[in-house]
Amino acid sequence: MTDVKQVLRTQRIETPSWGYANSGTRFKVFPQQGVPRDPYEKVADAATVHRFTGVAPTVALHIPWDTVDDYQKLASYAREVGVGLGTINSNVFQDPDYMLGSVTHPDPRVRRKATDHLLACVDIMDATGSRDLKLWFSDGTNYPGQDDITARQDRLAAALSEVYDRLGSEQRMLLEYKFFEPAFYLTDVPDWGTAFSHCLRLGERAQVVIDTGHHAPGTNIEFIVAVLLRAGKLGGFDFNSRFYADDDLMVGAADPFGLFRIMHEIVQAGVVGPAGGIAFMLDQCHNIEPKIPAMIRSVMNVQEATAKALLVDRAALRQAQQAGDVLGANAALMDAYNTDVRPLLAELRSEDGLDPDPVAAYHRSGYADQIRADRADGQAAGWGA
Amino acid sequence: MTDVKQVLRTQRIETPSWGYANSGTRFKVFPQQGVPRDPYEKVADAATVHRFTGVAPTVALHIPWDTVDDYQKLASYAREVGVGLGTINSNVFQDPDYMLGSVTHPDPRVRRKATDHLLACVDIMDATGSRDLKLWFSDGTNYPGQDDITARQDRLAAALSEVYDRLGSEQRMLLEYKFFEPAFYLTDVPDWGTAFSHCLRLGERAQVVIDTGHHAPGTNIEFIVAVLLRAGKLGGFDFNSRFYADDDLMVGAADPFGLFRIMHEIVQAGVVGPAGGIAFMLDQCHNIEPKIPAMIRSVMNVQEATAKALLVDRAALRQAQQAGDVLGANAALMDAYNTDVRPLLAELRSEDGLDPDPVAAYHRSGYADQIRADRADGQAAGWGA
Amino acid sequence: MTDVKQVLRTQRIETPSWGYANSGTRFKVFPQQGVPRDPYEKVADAATVHRFTGVAPTVALHIPWDTVDDYQKLASYAREVGVGLGTINSNVFQDPDYMLGSVTHPDPRVRRKATDHLLACVDIMDATGSRDLKLWFSDGTNYPGQDDITARQDRLAAALSEVYDRLGSEQRMLLEYKFFEPAFYLTDVPDWGTAFSHCLRLGERAQVVIDTGHHAPGTNIEFIVAVLLRAGKLGGFDFNSRFYADDDLMVGAADPFGLFRIMHEIVQAGVVGPAGGIAFMLDQCHNIEPKIPAMIRSVMNVQEATAKALLVDRAALRQAQQAGDVLGANAALMDAYNTDVRPLLAELRSEDGLDPDPVAAYHRSGYADQIRADRADGQAAGWGA
Amino acid sequence: MTDVKQVLRTQRIETPSWGYANSGTRFKVFPQQGVPRDPYEKVADAATVHRFTGVAPTVALHIPWDTVDDYQKLASYAREVGVGLGTINSNVFQDPDYMLGSVTHPDPRVRRKATDHLLACVDIMDATGSRDLKLWFSDGTNYPGQDDITARQDRLAAALSEVYDRLGSEQRMLLEYKFFEPAFYLTDVPDWGTAFSHCLRLGERAQVVIDTGHHAPGTNIEFIVAVLLRAGKLGGFDFNSRFYADDDLMVGAADPFGLFRIMHEIVQAGVVGPAGGIAFMLDQCHNIEPKIPAMIRSVMNVQEATAKALLVDRAALRQAQQAGDVLGANAALMDAYNTDVRPLLAELRSEDGLDPDPVAAYHRSGYADQIRADRADGQAAGWGA
Secondary structure: OHHHHHHHHHOOOEEEHHHHOEOOOOOOOOOOOOOOOOHHHHHHHHHHHHHHHOOOOEEEEEEOOOOOOOHHHHHHHHHHHOOEEEEEEEOOOOOHHHHHOOOOOOOHHHHHHHHHHHHHHHHHHHHHOOOEEEEOOOOEEOOOOOOOHHHHHHHHHHHHHHHHHHOOOOOEEEEEOOOOOOOOOEEOOOOHHHHHHHHHHHOOOEEEEEEOOOOOOOOOHHHHHHHHHHOOOEEEEEEOEOOOOOOOEOOOOOOHHHHHHHHHHHHHOOOOOHHHOOEEEEOOOOOOOOHHHHHHHHHHHHHHHHHHHHHOOHHHHHHHHHOOOHHHHHHHHHHHHOOOOHHHHHHHHHHOOOOOOHHHHHHHHOHHHHHHHHOOOOOOOEOOO | OHHHHHHHHHOOOEEEHHHHOEOOOOOOOOOOOOOOOOHHHHHHHHHHHHHHHOOOOEEEEEEOOOOOOOHHHHHHHHHHHOOEEEEEEEOOOOOHHHHHOOOOOOOHHHHHHHHHHHHHHHHHHHHHOOOEEEEOOOOEEOOOOOOOHHHHHHHHHHHHHHHHHHOOOOOEEEEEOOOOOOOOOEEOOOOHHHHHHHHHHHOOOEEEEEEOOOOOOOOOHHHHHHHHHHOOOEEEEEEOEOOOOOOOEOOOOOOHHHHHHHHHHHHHOOOOOHHHOOEEEEOOOOOOOOHHHHHHHHHHHHHHHHHHHHHOOHHHHHHHHHOOOHHHHHHHHHHHHOOOOHHHHHHHHHHOOOOOOHHHHHHHHOHHHHHHHHOOOOOOOEOOO | OHHHHHHHHHOOOEEEHHHHOEOOOOOOOOOOOOOOOOHHHHHHHHHHHHHHHOOOOEEEEEEOOOOOOOHHHHHHHHHHHOOEEEEEEEOOOOOHHHHHOOOOOOOHHHHHHHHHHHHHHHHHHHHHOOOEEEEOOOOEEOOOOOOOHHHHHHHHHHHHHHHHHHOOOOOEEEEEOOOOOOOOOEEOOOOHHHHHHHHHHHOOOEEEEEEOOOOOOOOOHHHHHHHHHHOOOEEEEEEOEOOOOOOOEOOOOOOHHHHHHHHHHHHHOOOOOHHHOOEEEEOOOOOOOOHHHHHHHHHHHHHHHHHHHHHOOHHHHHHHHHOOOHHHHHHHHHHHHOOOOHHHHHHHHHHOOOOOOHHHHHHHHOHHHHHHHHOOOOOOOEOOO | OHHHHHHHHHOOOEEEHHHHOEOOOOOOOOOOOOOOOOHHHHHHHHHHHHHHHOOOOEEEEEEOOOOOOOHHHHHHHHHHHOOEEEEEEEOOOOOHHHHHOOOOOOOHHHHHHHHHHHHHHHHHHHHHOOOEEEEOOOOEEOOOOOOOHHHHHHHHHHHHHHHHHHOOOOOEEEEEOOOOOOOOOEEOOOOHHHHHHHHHHHOOOEEEEEEOOOOOOOOOHHHHHHHHHHOOOEEEEEEOEOOOOOOOEOOOOOOHHHHHHHHHHHHHOOOOOHHHOOEEEEOOOOOOOOHHHHHHHHHHHHHHHHHHHHHOOHHHHHHHHHOOOHHHHHHHHHHHHOOOOHHHHHHHHHHOOOOOOHHHHHHHHOHHHHHHHHOOOOOOOEOOO
16 A cells, blocks of 8 residues: 555656646537636646646647746746646647648648648747647548549658757657548548657657547557556557547546446556556546536546556456466556545645635635636637637 | 429528538638628528528527627517528537536536527527427437446436426427437447437427438438328428438438438428428538529529429329339329429529529629628637527 | 345356357457357256355356257256246247347337247246246448337337237246447447337336446446345346457456445345345356356355355444445445355355355366366357257 | 559469468368368469469468468478469467457467467478468457456557567568447447558558458548558559458459459559559459359459459540549549450460460369369368368
8 A cells, every 4th residue: 555655655647737728519509607718827827726736737839829038937837836737738729720730731822831830839848947838730621532542641751850859858749640530531640650650750759649538449558558667668648538539528427437448458558657657647628517527537537547456456356367367467457447546635735735625625715716706807718728 | 384383482491591601621620702601691691591591580599699789679680681590500619618417417517508508599599489399419429438328318218308397388399310420339329210219209389300411321211201290299390401411411402312202201291391390491501613603503403303203193103002013103203303493494484583593693683792702801610609 | 244145145147148158359260178068058057056056046048059849858958957947038030031120120020030039938938937038129221311219119019018918917028238239330229218108118027137237437336236236126147358349358357346336236135045036147258268267266256255245233333324424334335245255155065965165166177177078069059959 | 554464463462371272161161172272282273373474473472371381391392383373371260269359468478479379480480481461360359348448458469569579671571450240339449541651560561461352341441552552651452342341252253343442543653563562462262153263263353353444545634633623533444444454364364375265274274173083082172270
């Protein structure tokens, strides 16, 4: 148990600035009260999540949604409220020029514009001290024949190379893949194989990031985790959960068992803590639920899955696996999953000076009422701002 | 051939007013030029599609997007430009009150409001002379436990009954189902079985409408068509196509063979023309393609699939089926599918005084330039307006 | 807790005779040691599962795999070893005549033969005293055009009517649906809607049975449970689990959270015990794991899911649902799911004179060694015998 | 047109020996009449398919199903009847030892046995003069925890290396992936990314083979084709079609449009003919349809898709793509797809001395009657023999 707690203490989960802003579906964005109006307020909300959970010490930024004049000032505000600035996420999918693609667009002018945006994100990383540049491309096509698959791969490769070359020696490129949406026929980086092969070619600071909602139905995600870890090419996660497509529900809400199986691979590879070099990030859309407590719940769900994975009796597991004992090996894993780890985590929090129940503590804190009042006027931040 | 042409001449395809307005994904709505700014301009665009195809004589309205002060005036404008007003589509998914549901909402006040909107749609039908009220509910939940499945069914049933009872004797209720989105855990009307059982209970003027994009991966849609036809409960279609989820691509773009198989069931049941009582509607989002030529293309794709289905040698097919000749029966169907029916349709159009190539004729017509100029100012219509 | 235990004590889970025999995939059936060679030995194994779990008092038969000369004798043997004979399962998919269908076959001779088999199963029910006739049809087609969808529905309806009319007043027909396999284009009863509409027409003793592995990817099964319960048309379950298609893995192995959500609907409707009229059956293929301990584990998994569902704080849940408290309602459900109910079930077993750990008790019992020795010679039973 | 015909004349499609034998599902193998009883008769059937189509000059063997004492003799028989022996397929999934895996099995003894079988297949290649060794592994697990994902990858890598090193300088290893089945939780080579990364490591004579039925629902297969071609790592195809999982229906039967899109990438890369180094193989199970005419139909379907792809107006396509003309580019592709190429292929066959209608010619030939008579006695070959 002491060991389990020690590992849990090393865990770091990054929350996304856009997770505090309004989000929705193509049918409607339902506005919520108390939503941040600018990057500073997003950082303040992220700091609140960290204050109650103790394991979310950084916040990811999204450019241009989080564009500010002075990133030093934002970083120093973040430090003040108790968090750091983390991963920089680029956005090359909302400018009208990107309707048919960004770095894969048939028009070189648009590709240049998109690549310049990515390079500008590296400038911001220099200013914020961020380690990771996370790249997700919505690029793709909606109709067979609309564009040439191979030509688009060539264009993508060229842009990635240019950006990779611009990275500092301590900076990484995390390349994300997605099965579909918003492109509905071809997605230019649709699967881990594509992201992996581009990263291989680029070099060791290019790594794959797994968004748990970005797969075909039935995909065994922990397999991808294991294979990328084995190849030294797993850079991080965008955690969320889904029943159907990229539903972006709270982490662990749709498939808690799947989350546990992923964390089992992480624990087995010994990369729970920062030394493992894996960025554990959340990426979810709170369309109908209050954002801050949803984020707290998601952080806790990752913690609980990790705690369960740490409880697996690895010696018994390995022995059963070696013996071809199908039921015994499965039981070794399930025993850990079936354990209620909430008391253990409550104890850990208490030992570390946190409230054992972060959600209840948040509700008692009055923060929700305060932001509802403070942020009543002005324009709430959303995906487009 | 003469028979085939005769049946094709009876075909009627309704285009949706919202298909002429801007649409997009949750990531971005890319605005297009020349997009209508009000219901009158949408009707004008629909009339243009009819002018070049000859088989799209009505346009469906969506309330409140197409709310006008005087529906008689809109109807009379429509007649002037050569089309009629068709199905009335209700919208109970964009008011902030509907975040957790409309007619299935836990709060009776919201349910009342939603039901009142549906009743108001029937008032509009009375004014426009529309036969069909099409109901699609985005109602559902995102998280297990969020609400009670059974209670929501009860609330749905109550609202449907109230609206059904309000219908005139020549009016119908078409109930649409959808697998998921925007609800990501539970959808209250997720499949044809649910829609069917509600319609059964309501009475014979309640019928199911099939949106071809609203199914689980792998679903055999023509089976549903056949089963609903057999039960006398197929009211109509929302045609579009998809590779993944509800992609809303142009009809026939993703799976032309599937569209043919659907039309084969329609032809077999002898319900191609208006006497069959099936409403053939388009419902697609033109996110990246120009809307009017995309609509023309979709109408043509339905026609081509119908023409192929009409060419099936039904005697040979039946004989092979009866004989258990698997390859022969399949070949009878495929022979028709593999036929190039474009010459036949070109001939039909020429005979009927239409240009044999509707897309080219549209491009030559100057309509696109004209609306780009005429509609340069003002606010383009979109899904929200 | 007392209440929870009382309800758990009423639970009855039926195990399938074929679950003790060899099974496999189309690629290979890997034979196991100690597998029963006849229906008597299958019954003995089922009795063993009941002996250690206390909640599996009946065994389902499959005809003709379990054909015997004297069913009274088999029933009386079953009673001797401590179990009863349960549901009768028909098999109209393995005779060469059924290659293109059974009751939906284009040839009336084959339909007659198939229907006669179903009627013969009712005769067996009379002999065994079984309440339920479970019908699963592999009927369907592999190629578009191969047969007429509507004609096949007509033939199916005729056969079902004839069999339904033959049932005694205390006997039921349970109609199962399946998304696909072994038919790969059209399945004649592919979804709950089809099964439901046939059962509706037949009468109140015709009900739908849900096999948890028989759905399209992403299907919300608990919704179907709730809707069928609401309509009084849920007859029972074939429990198993899957990651992909009809994988037939041990119950609860692939998606324990899904199993819990199903049992939550069952608990909510108050139909856990026999008075509820729901038949809880297992139906799984143990391709690579020893069959008896796998069955014990499956029975325990159903129990654990039921126990968790019984622990849901229903008052808190309802209150949060009514208040539109998305996170609170979800948390009320998850609190129960996250509870470790194994101690509670161990206690229950001890109180009832059972070993608290059924799997360990089975392993200690020597039964596995004994059947390996006793059944070393002869022909092991499999799916085909 | 002359060019189109010239390319079509270079096309070579390999048929599989096992495609002439009995096959089925896990529920039943329905025996057919006239099925070959040994490898010689399978070769004779393959030669018949070639005789009528003119483009299927080789037959793939499957070891041990096609084990013979003297491969020279089999090769020389094949030459006599007009075909050659092609790809060697290994089988490490039907020996009882392989229940928990072959080259990834936890037990080194089993891995040794499996690897030795693969090496023995290379010996056979030396004897038959085959260029390609096709490896498909059913290896995987059914339950989470059953075995270690990473350890299995290590074992796989070791076995592949040993076999690769054994290959002659003109021999290739084609590594196949499969989404699932017969493994239902983890498949050790589940996707192109995994196959690709192993092949990359092995060297240039290791290449990926795409079975069109081995993907998750919705997967864009032509993207994988394009990406592997771009990387120089596409070795070949196992063609078949499916609506759901690995249905193994006749090529082009379920998604003729998808087959066309695949061939469009092949044509675009200029690798239709043998000089392109791509092995075009069929791999399908004729469960209910007569095997030889089904194979002829499949060969013709590949030809028709190729002919359509060759008809694409590539200049128009490229111009529309470059201009961002979504509808124009899609139309350029669809124009070719909508063309009826059967007259062109009939003409080509006539010019080359073949019957213009291969299926009709086969039926007239009397071959079916002859084999039904000749092979009435003895044991029909199946998947297991």
